[in-house]
Amino acid sequence: MDTELDIQRFFREVENICALEQAQQEERNRKGENYNLFSILNIERYELKHSALIANLLDPKGSHGCGDAFLRAFFEIALKERAYPFESSTPPNSYTEYYTGPIAGDTGGRIDILVESKSSHYGLIIENKIYAGDQDKQLTRYDNYGKETFGADGYLLVYLTLYGYDASKESTATKSTEEVGYLRLSYAEDILRWLEQCVRLADNKPLVRESLNQYIQTIKQLTYQDMNQENIQKIIDLAVDYPEVVATLSSKRDAIAQGIREKYIFAELKEYADQKGWLFDSTEIANPKGDNKIRLRKEGWEGSIIISADSEDKKSNYGWWINLWIGIDSKVTGAKKLACLEKQSPEYPMGWEYLTTPNWYSAENFPAMKESVAEEIINKLDEIIEELGIK
Structure with missing residues (x-):
């Protein structure tokens, strides 16, 4: 195997695919197909804006007018078919930056997204991390809030990041050897699949549907998935044909x-x-x-x-x-x-x-x-x- 020659061939083919992608993007720009209000307003940079949008979609009383359909889809799609816990006739409430008290050791702080029902006695606690790092004992504090408010089995703690990263050890530190339990979710896969289902559920609501489509495009841009799927598959196929080159680059x-x-x-x-x-x-x-x-x-x-x-x-x-x-x-x-x-x-x-x-x-x-x-x-x-x- 001539590794140097293979590397030259690999990059020449990648360059051709990227040139094709650029031409396709320019054509989409000409047609206005890449017009995106989220990007224009630079909303993708701010975690609070993402939390506000997700919390509204999870709110059965949200302005989307789809009732609890998006929330149910979240448990089915993003949470991988977990049982829906809000079956009470009283719909749950959805909050952002929910204040749990002053930070003092293992308690307090503001939860990014909280969906809770007093009648169902259940809480969905989501810590949303796109750019910021973890705070000391952050997940520990929210876990303690969940236990105290909803009981040991009455809540789910979710750690949401772009690519489904683990929380830091400082964030989950406890006084005992018992680890804080939480579910890792990613924007790149879990939120995207959920949003795509929300688009289908909002098929008869064009304003909601198209807003969701724009948000999906924003998430794809954030996670570098906005390349044409056919071009992505070409690069994957190319990588399969040149595993030695990929291994060299990875190393x-x-x-x-x-x-x-x-x-x-x-x-x-x-x-x-x-x-x-x-x-x-x-x-x-x-x-x-x-x-x-x-x-x-x-x-x-x-x-x-x-x-x-x-x-x-x-x-x-x-x-x-x-x-x-x-x-x-x-x-x-x-x-x-x-x-x-x-x-x-x-x-x-x-x-x-x-x-x-x-x-x-x-x-x-x-x-x-x-x-x-x-x-x-x-x-x-x-x-x-x-x-x-x-x-």
Whole structure:
């Protein structure tokens, strides 16, 4: 086998398929078939918007006018034929950001989506994670709320992510050795299949049906499934014919991720810092056993802007960029939170927030790392610098 020749053939064929896909996309754009209000309004970036839409679809009293049909389909399709628990004559209520009390150890917090029925005494608890990382004991707190409110067998805790990831150990930490039980769901498969069923159920409601179709397209874009299915199958067939090439590429995933980070993220941020006259400190990047961290500093300012990653598992997380966030490490006494940053903590009183693409290791995020990550960070840096008033 001539591996080098096979690699050349493989990429030549992939390039041809991608050229065909681009031509087809341009034709769809010309016909207006890719028009999508969700994308135009940039809704796909905000977890709260996804939670609000899903919660409305799960609400039998929702404005979709389909009663409990979507909720029943959720248990049948997304939850893989679990028995429907809301058979009472009184329909359940659906909430977003449901407040369970102040965070105190193993209790409290806001549940992203809660569907509950007092008469059926059952609760569906959904933690929705698209970009943000887990909070400490987050699923543990919601699990405790479920047990206390509905009883040990009266609730289901769901962890929803783009690709069905596991929750972090910090999120499920308990005082005992017993693990928090939860069901993993993905937008890429479970939510898509459910939404497709919702489209069929809303066949006689054109506004609802077409809105769902646009949301489906948004989910496909988020999970990189918006390529024409025939073209996807061509690439799969090609990969089957060249398994050695695929194995070679897969084995070099870490190196590819590092190359993408360096070329399309780190270099762009270094150039930005140079243009602004800021110091760009990336010593941690070159240190495989150090924290993943980029630090931008302005001479004379007692603080720095940090781009870093949650240290979920120090033994295995060295060198990885997972659960990424941007924040301000300030030594200014009495510093107040900036309006342009969503969150605040004692360690970062001036604010911090998760990045839209929070995993610079996963192959699913390689396109975003090339096309949009540096731009997003630079836009946020501009907001921070402007609000700080630093020239």
